[in-house]
Amino acid sequence: MSTKYLPENVVVEILLRLPVKSFVRFRCVSKRWRFLISDPRFAKSQFRQASERSQRLLISSRPEILSLDCNAPLGDSSTLREHVVPSLRRGRHVSIVGSCNGLVCVAVHRHKGFRIWNPSTGDVRKLPDPKFSLRGEDYWHGFGYDPSTDDYKLLVATSLFLPPYLESEGKLFSLKINSWKTILLGVDASTEAKESTGILCNGYLHWQLQLWEKLDGKLWVPELRDQICVFDLAEEKFHEMLMPVEVEDRYKGIFFCTLRNLGGCLSFISYNRTHIELWRMMDYGVRESWAPTLKIAYFHVRMSRHNLAPVCISRDGQVVAINDGKELLRCNSEGEILEHVRAFSDSRKCEAAIFVESLISPNHFSGDDGQGQRLPSDEDDDNCTQMLVHLDNEMQNGDASESR
DSSP: OOOSSOOHHHHHHHHHTSOHHHHHHHTTTOHHHHHHHHOHHHHHHHHHHHTTTOEEEEEEETTEEEEEETTSOTTOGGGOEEOOOTTSOTTOOOEEEEEETTEEEEESSSSSOEEEEOTTTOOEEEOOOOOOSSOOSEEEEEEEEETTTTEEEEEEEEEEEETTEEEEEEEEEETTTTEEEEEOOOOOTTEEESSSBOEEETTEEEEEEEEEEEETTTEEEEEEEEEEEEEETTTTEEEEEOOOHHHHHTGGGOSEEEEEEETTEEEEEEEOSSEEEEEEESSTTOGGGEEEEEEEEGGGSOOOTTOEEEEEEOTTSOEEEEETTTEEEEEOTTOOEEEEEEOSOSOSOEEEEEEEOOOOOGGGSOOTTSOSOOOOOTTSOHHHHHHHHHHHHHHHHHHHHHHO
16 A cells, blocks of 8 residues: 655655755745754754764865865866855855854954854854953954863953063853853963864864963063963863973974864964974874874975874875965875965965855754754644654664763
């Protein structure tokens, strides 16, 4: 005997395996599908299944915001997409603050105008102004997810270095509560962040700090060593992490260094006289697990020091990097250049982040502005409710499997 409809569990399983771009069209199929696709539980389940196969590299290069599949050939234009942050005029440059679970935090100005945006669906949420009381010279920030509270958090801090003191102020935004709060930075008075963007890895945000020392009791000069400042998103506290021993031993030969998240590992990139060197922390939190994994000589490509920035590691272990803000290149583990293509307009200001295509929306989280996502009510289609019940069961089974 034939049936008019597929069983609800079959529909859910089929939908969960489709690419995110399909769901934008499917929202118009019916009311029950719209509710299902818009439901936070469905978005989380879809993200679990898609996170291994849909990583894209998002690049903000004035005046463009582009993304590409970092596992495809760099010259494959079929994977290239142009993005526009809703409510912002086309061509308006934005800074990438961070990316997590398909959500990207961008800033129109270095310390305000923050938005949390899903490039895959176009959903966006404008955040309130943090309202700093200190007019600092430097700003640094970081964005990430706290699984203990199922909340996304944005840390923004400003500092004003007037030796021998460092005036500082920090604000932490909770997407779930939709408000800012002042937070104790716990940063030493003789340090300052070398780069503004915090690197998310393993549930922690990381910044490289410049240490200062007093010369002859009068003049403050930078020390020939740095430290890594770590912010625990769950505990909302700071602590210090040590840099690779080998790097500290020969720090005088390093012109510049920076942090990245490459292949899920906290990574340290040092720029030396003749090459750059990539170190990865293979066992998070264990200093002895820092290991050199790549060295690229400057003569392989035409570039100046500091302008070659590794941004991601592809599925086959190759490193994709941006050179001089205009070109993309791919190299193997031996540092040999495999691909080298011009990809952007003539821009020195180029920022990048990896994001995973997902249905997670910044508006799934309730807040004072009432932007939270409404769940189906008793008056909505009963079939939708049955599908969500099945989805709840699937997620519970998935949680049980992950805990074993």
